[in-house]
Amino acid sequence: MDSLITVRNLHKLFRVDQREDSGLWPAIKSLIRRERAEVVAVDGVSFSVTAGEIRALIGPNGAGKSTVMKILSGILHPTSGEVTCLGITPWRDRVKYVRHIGAIFGQKSQLLWDLPPVDTFALNRRIYRIPERRFRENVDYFVETFELATILGTPVRSLSLGERMKCEVTAALLHDPTLVFLDEPTIGLDILAKDALRGMVRKVNTERGVTFMLTTHDLDDVENLCLRATLINRGTVLFDDMLARLRAGRSSDKTVELRFTRVVEDHELSRWSVLENSGGSCTVRVMSDDLPAQVSEMLATLPVQDIEMKNAGIEAVIKEMYLSGQCGGPDDPDGPDDAVVRAGAVALFDRKAR
Numbered sequence: 001m002d003s004l005i006t007v008r009n010l011h012k013l014f015r016v017d018q019r020e021d022s023g024l025w026p027a028i029k030s031l032i033r034r035e036r037a038e039v040v041a042v043d044g045v046s047f048s049v050t051a052g053e054i055r056a057l058i059g060p061n062g063a064g065k066s067t068v069m070k071i072l073s074g075i076l077h078p079t080s081g082e083v084t085c086l087g088i089t090p091w092r093d094r095v096k097y098v099r100h101i102g103a104i105f106g107q108k109s110q111l112l113w114d115l116p117p118v119d120t121f122a123l124n125r126r127i128y129r130i131p132e133r134r135f136r137e138n139v140d141y142f143v144e145t146f147e148l149a150t151i152l153g154t155p156v157r158s159l160s161l162g163e164r165m166k167c168e169v170t171a172a173l174l175h176d177p178t179l180v181f182l183d184e185p186t187i188g189l190d191i192l193a194k195d196a197l198r199g200m201v202r203k204v205n206t207e208r209g210v211t212f213m214l215t216t217h218d219l220d221d222v223e224n225l226c227l228r229a230t231l232i233n234r235g236t237v238l239f240d241d242m243l244a245r246l247r248a249g250r251s252s253d254k255t256v257e258l259r260f261t262r263v264v265e266d267h268e269l270s271r272w273s274v275l276e277n278s279g280g281s282c283t284v285r286v287m288s289d290d291l292p293a294q295v296s297e298m299l300a301t302l303p304v305q306d307i308e309m310k311n312a313g314i315e316a317v318i319k320e321m322y323l324s325g326q327c328g329g330p331d332d333p334d335g336p337d338d339a340v341v342r343a344g345a346v347a348l349f350d351r352k353a354r
């Protein structure tokens with residue numbers, strides 16, 4: 001199948017000014033002679049994305065996701081490496097490229113704040129020179145699909161976050177982009193609005209064949225939208241494969257969520273495969289064959305107030321995989337060393353637990 005995005009051996013190095021100390025004298029000294037440090041944000045990343053995919057790019061804070069996305073969208077030049085998106089090198093032919101891409105940011109609005117969404121749509125028609133007829137067809141399609149009729153004329157500042165996100169998606173898609181970057185699209189949304197937004201992305205992907213590149217810290221987004229994920233940490237790819245391969249052989253495993261009557265210390269849980277412990281509650285991974293015996297033991301030895309069992313989701317599977325030191329997918333015998341992988345997994349999931 002055709003690759004819409006090909007990334008080969010991508011590197012990005014930032015040079016940042018450094019000051020040894022705080023205070024006036026170091027500040028004056030730094031005006032004369034600057035110390036510079038190098039930050040390796042992306043360190044040899046390679047992957048490709050097929051046309052029509054919804055691909056997740058995930059990883060802990062500082063992994064290099066935004067840097068990769070900025071390079072893919074043409075905002076940043078890499079230090080070295082090759083990127084081809086839609087047959088174009090994004091940072092070289094940016095004017096031509098931006099006509100064919102869109103972006104949706106959960107934390108940044110592209111809508112005109114004091115005006116109704118229709119005004120942003122009209123502005124985008126001019127910016128992208130969308131033919132009047134196509135613009136009308138698209139507005140009608142999105143108004144009907146996302147049920148926008150009652151909010152089109154309301155100033156953006158008065159819309160709920162969920163309503164605003166529907167309009168953000170519309171604004172990003174009116175010029176028929178082939179590729180859309182989704183950056184934390186569900187951040188801050190309630191559960192219903194998250195579901196609605198994921199449904200919208202799926203629908204646009206299926207009905208219009210739009211390819212999406214998604215970065216998110218919400219692994220439910222990944223489970224709901226993507227067949228394949230690329231996981232990076234410290235600028236390198238740790239996993240790049242079908243999510244189904246992660247689940248293979250483990251689909252019958254369960255996670256057990258326990259709520260306690262008091263704070264439970266880590267050492268009290270040392271005999272379990274603990275995925276997360278906040279003290280008052282914890283999540284444990286259990287092989288399904290062993291489930292009855294393990295649950296009985298938990299109830300007998302821990303101060304359990306409430307218990308819930310679920311099939312192990314992708315989050316549990318990924319975390320367990322990294323904590324046990326298997327870093328690559330089944331096709332990747334030469335992954336990075338265990339310490340790096342563990343650090344990545346812990347950082348990724350600790351952040352989610354906070």
Ligand SMILES: Nc1ncnc2c1ncn2[C@@H]1O[C@H](COP(=O)(O)OP(=O)(O)OP(=O)(O)O)[C@@H](O)[C@H]1O
Pocket residue numbers: 014015016039040041059060061062063064065066067068
């Ligand atoms: N403009 C910049 N100048 C210097 N360093 C930068 C710059 N942009 C990113 N970095 C550094 O590069 C590394 C990767 O950052 P990046 O923003 O790509 O991570 P991320 O995976 O998107 O993180 P997050 O999930 O927190 O958004 C970090 O160490 C960051 O401090």
